[in-house]
Amino acid sequence: MKQPFFYDVTLRDGNQALKKPWNTQEKEIIFNKLIELGVQGIEVGFSGASDMDFEACSYLANLAPENVVISGLARAVKIDIDKVAQAIKNAPKPRIHTFIAMNPLGLEYVLKKPLKEVKKIAVEAVSYAKSILPIHGEVQFSVEHFGDCKENLDEVIDAVQDIVKAGANVINLPNTVERFRPMVFIEMVKKMREALPENVIVAVHCHNDLGMASATTVESYFAGAMQLECSLNGLGERAGNTNMYEVAVALNNSGVNVPLNMQNIYETAILTSEMADVQIWEKAPIIGHDALAHRSGIHQDGVVKTKHLDKGAYRAFNPELIGRTEAEKLAFTSQSGKTAIFELINATQYQISMQEAVYLAPFAKHKAETIGELSLKELLELYFDKICNVEGPFKLNEFNKIGSDKFNLNFNHNNEEFDVIVKGSGPLDACISALKNVGFALELEHYEQHAIEDLENEKEKSKAMSVLHFNHNGNVLITRAIHTSTAQANVQAVFNGLNLMNRVI
Ligand code: KIV
């Protein structure tokens, strides 16, 4: 299958739909982005529309690299065609793009002419355009409203065959207004493709009135249309034109060699949005701010289990492909679960075991039910509150060193106060012995301590996080605490463990 030819219409169809169309300098910024993106063709404007656009078209044609086709749009009238020819004359690959409608509605109510007459206008326009272009110049003819030509398709095909004979080497089939299902249009594209000589390039130009322009464009490619007319961010008349990024990623995923520098897509999208003053919808496919977020617990589980693979369980494409530096995002809501807690907290300097994440999940869900998605800060607050300071029947009042190897532990169990003095080789050992002496034996299996940077308190540079593993009825119970004193972190972690073991669910 031949490589697709990406033909960008942002500077023409996109620009004509802007609330404030771009001036030459603004167009140049977008033009340069298109060159960096590596598109094969750029329609630089509608030079007949205004002096400003004529100036922009001429300026950009002068900047065009050797390998990029540059076209300007002209109605099928001599004055427009002359203007385009004049504007693009310095482009290394100049193309005049002329058009006229051939759909029954347009013929009857807009042009008020029969197809025979319109064909004559088109043939004359094309042969005139061809005659004033240099030998390497091309003529593209668009059957405006081709998508509405189902009823007179055979006559339209006859007309287009004559238009090709008159000198058009690119036949563009616009779905000027998207009204029907994609397959209706694609079948028409196929029929036109089959009726034209092989060396004629068939293009599609789809508008997105029903939100299916990308699908229609992608499938038209497989039906034989090689030139795919698209725009950056889907800018264009009404609901816009085919979004270039969607087509590029879909073709890439389908195994087509996409001739674009796809890693430039994301930065191009951001710049285009700023330049056009058209925000990117947060759910916009591929480029939307929230388009890589996962909130359901089931999805989060699948995402994490497949994150090492190129094809993720819920990942349509690898964000790196389009130059998005942030990876897929897990966010915690009342619909989320332990996996998000585990991943989000372990991505910070704090840590959490899966067992603790399971314990924390209901608290986090409950909080999210009232306030919505939890920020990382809110999730960590819960973590400090519920994991690093577990509430329950045991309450640590004081733990002090009162001699070289002597310690005093004061705590409450339910309403009873205990005050124990013990000897121990260190605070942790002493605390566990003290508890054992008053009937609360614990089996410590593992102990570790880490330094935690205290981000909130500038004076205190670091804190200690103690992590203890206890044997609890044959299972490992993990508990932890954070404190500026390593001794207090150890003792609080013991009490957190006691409360977890004696938790009334
Ligand atoms: O949508 C359309 O039909 C057009 C043509 C001028 C190509 O933009």
Ligand code: ZN
């Ligand atoms: Zn259009």
